[in-house]
Structure formats: C-alpha cells, structure tokens
Amino acid sequence: MNELIEIRHLLKSDYEALKSAMLLAYPRMQSYWRREQVELLVDLFPEGQFVVTVNEEIVAAALALIVTHDQFGEVHTFQDVTGDYTFRTHSAAGDTLYGIEVFVVPAMRGRRLARRLYDARKELCERLNLRSIAFGARIPGYHEYLDTLTPKQYVQKVKDREIVDPSLNFQLANDFHPVRVLKGYLPGDAASGDYALLMEWDNMLYDTSPVQAIAQKTQVRLGLVQWQMRLYEGLDDMFQQVEYFVDALAAYRADFALFPELFHGPLMAEANELSEIDAIRKLSRYSEEILARFTALAVKYHINIITGSMPEVAADGKLMNVGYLCRRNGSTERYEKIHVTPNEAKYWALTGGKRLQTFDTDCGPIGVLICYDSEFPELARLLADQGMNILFIPFLTDTQTAYSRVRHCAQARAIENECYVAMAGSVGNLPRVKNMDIQYAQSAVLTPCDFAFPNTGVKSEATPNTEMILVTDVDLSILDKLRHSGSVQNLRNRRSDVYQLSAAELMPKH
Secondary structure, X not given: OOOOEEEEEOOHHHHHHHHHHHHHHOOOOOOOOOHHHHHHHHHHOHHHOEEEEEOOEEEEEEEEEEEOHHHHOOOOOHHHHOOOOOOOOOOOOOOEEEEEEEEEOHHHOXXXXXXXXXXXXXXXXXXXXXXXXXXXXXXXXXXXXXXXXXXXXXXHHHHOOOOOOHHHHHHHHOOOEEEEEEEOOOOOOHHHOOEEEEEEEXXXXXXXXXXXXXXXXXXXXXXXXXXXXXXXXXXXXXXXXXXXXXXXXXXXXXXXXXXXXXXXXXXXXXXXXXXXXXXXXXHHHHHHHHHHHHHHHHHHOOOEEEOOOEEEEOOOOOEEEEEEEEOOOOOEEEEEOOOOOHHHHHHHOEOOOOOOOOEEEEOEEEEEOOHHHHHOHHHHHHHHHOOOOEEEEEOOOOOHHHHHHHHHHHHXXXXXXXXXXXXXXXXXXXXXXXXXXXXXXXXXXXXXXXOOOOOOOEEEEOOOOOOEEEEEEEEHHHHHHHHHHOOOOOOOOOOOOOOOOOOOOOOOOO
16 A cells, blocks of 8 residues: 655644654653643644654654744753743744754654655745754764764764764755754753754745745756666666656755656567557556556655656556656646547557646646647646646657657747746667657756746756756746736736637546
C-alpha cells in the first residue's frame, strides 16, 4: 500500500498521538510536552505548530514560538526563551520564529520528513515577514570529544567533514548557520556536554517596512528532465536513471520534476519482433509498477513528479496515453492525452481521452497537456479558466519540424493564458524500437511576453539534443500583476459577450 504523507497544523485533539510519537523519538529521556502546554501552544500560535502524518498517524512534529530577537540576544537558555515553559515570551509582534521542538520517530527517519518541517517553517517565516528562524541545537555527539575539542573546534571539524554529526550536518545542509555556543542551554544534556549551538536561518525576503502577509507560495522551482533514449536491461535498470535525476533535482530543492512523454519507450526493445500495436500494449504492463515507483520517489525525495506519460489499457480494452501527478505527500492524480496524432492512431491504435482538469498542488493550481494536446488552444484556455498558473507539457517529437510545432504552440499558450509553460522531451535514438527510432528535443520554460518577463518569452532552455536537467525559478506573483496591469491582458480582455468556450462534460467540477 502506498504511504500517504501529509504535513498539517497540530490540533488539540492530536495530543495523545503526539505524546506517543515523542516517547518513541526520545526512548532514553522519556520526555514529552504536557497536555496543557500543547493546548496553550495551539491557542497562542496555531500556524506555528506542524505535524507530519503517514497514513494519518503522527510520526514527526515541529513546535515554535514568535519572539523578539533583541529581548534574548545571542545568550540565553531554553528556559529563558520559553518563559520557564509558560510560553509567555511568545509575541505576535516579534521578529523571530523560534523553534522549541523538532522530532521524527525512529522508524520514519531517513525519509526527509525533518526537511519538510524545516521547509514549512521557512515558508511560514517568509509569509509572516519575520527576520529569521532560530533555535538552540543539541550536539549529542560532542561528548565523545569533550576532552579533546572545544565546542567551537568540534563545529569546525563537522563543517570540514572531519567529524560526522548527523544533526548538525542536516542543519548546515538546510542553510542554518551557527551563531554562537550556548553554555547550559539545556541543563542535564550530558550527551552535548551541557552545550548547544544557537542556529539561525536568515529570511532573505525580510522587509523592515510593514507588508501584507503572503497567503500562498509564490516562488516555485521547476525541474525538467531532458531524457536520453537508451536501451535498458529492464525496469530496475531504467529506474536507476530515473532516481538519479529525481535525486539531482531534489538536491536543488525543485518543487516539480517533469519527465517526457513515453520516456520509457526503450523497454519496447524486448518486444521489437512484435507488431507496433502489440509492442506498445506489452509496454502498458509496466504502467502500474511505474506509477508505484514514481509515487515512492515523490515521497522519498519530497518533490512533486509529473511522470510524462505511459500507455494504459482502459476498462473498455482501448489503449490510452496517460500520465500522473505524484505529489510529494504520496497522493496521485491522473491526466489523459485527449488528441492522438495520426501516427499514434495508425501504428499504436491509441485512443484519445475525455478528461481535462487542473490539479491543486502545494505550489498552486497546475495543468498538464501531453504533447499534441498543446497544439489545441482551447484545452489550455479551459485550464486557465480554472486558475492554472503553470502548464506542464511532456512531449515526444522525432524531427525538428515536429518539435517546432510543439514549441511554438507552447509559447502561444504562455502568452494567451498568461501562465508559465514547462516542456520536457527526449533526445537520442532507438534503432531497436519500431516507431521510436529518432528523437529531437530542446526542453524549456516559457513565459508571457511583457516587461516583467524576458523579452523573448524564454525563461530558460536546455541545450538541444543533449541529456541534461533544467532547473528554473518562476515567480507566480508576477502573473497576478500581469493579469491586472499588463501591457495587454488576454484573459481579462476576452470578449465573452461575443464568444464563449465550454466543456461541461470534459472537465470535472474542481
């Protein structure tokens, strides 16, 4: 069964589950927050208390206050910053998000759950316009070096990778920096030698002037995989390459990973003696397993994955070209290729789908159109009417002329729908696979054309016909400005009194 991982705010009714998880996380200390303390935290600062659930069971948590930095400065204890555990130090008018607890139960460690919690804190810090995140970090490995190294020397050796300290290494990798050594921060912490490190993360978006809180994530990082078609020994061999790219994009903290249409086509080589129709139907047998593997990778690497596409046999026995959005919380949703090309109908007997919708993500609403669908402007306009900000186009084109059709139509979709378009394709050749012998691609992120965007409408593009990844940041807030005050306003100026577009049966209510 697939794991459903979610991050949400802590509720008062979660107390017993939170306590059980803390006891698992601290088996030697048998330490946990009392019910009245947890309920007070939720009352004081509900948006600052996060939990991670796996299949609705709490397995990790992060608790925090807002304090005034200058009130405590750089020398304080845990008792000081929590007001002797009464949390009277919390102030909505403060400037620092102060972490007082982070834990992950042992069975769930190594799944990047702590990083999800840290990322949630960073987004909250930016949204509330706080100057920084701070916390006192234990250094439980220091007791082994207590007689030979000062805390400062220990930290430096960890930075130099001469000593491995999983906690400190993790914090440094997540852009936190040590400010100073705190003596007696948490009395009785023998493993840390009664020392702790004051760690901080600086909010680069902090504005000293009053600003309105940002309600939604606006900076989104897109990761595109320009995939090299090559022969594989099987699904395991191919997914080693898939995971390599997902890992690379996750290391750059991409919010999305986009794979091309039918990128797993090389697996048809084992059925090359069959007709094209039989070969692609045999390929469809991998689709369920591919979805399961992508779902697991999305959770493992904390990244939303758009799987490109794969053949799938429908309930009526017809063969369709479909793909999936695998969210990083473990949930999935399906999209269909609505228009099939004459070649796909002739050689593969593919049938067009009938479903079109936007998908809600932690980066706002997105849409997906598979290759040929991008050449039909009505589909993207229907998605734009549902609030789409980013359109993803996984494609597969054999010649430069075929690629140009998709590329120029994708650019038009960005302009007319005032959205970003990310398109990813495959390169190389497959001499042992019928109907997939050559590929041409230049993956790209495209934008509307106005003063706030690149003059060419091209945010970034890959090197043609070269295997690589493309990592690009897009700012959703600029789209809002464009739609209200752009040089032209395609969506607003549309003459709905003269003509209208409707797809009541095609698009589900969303």
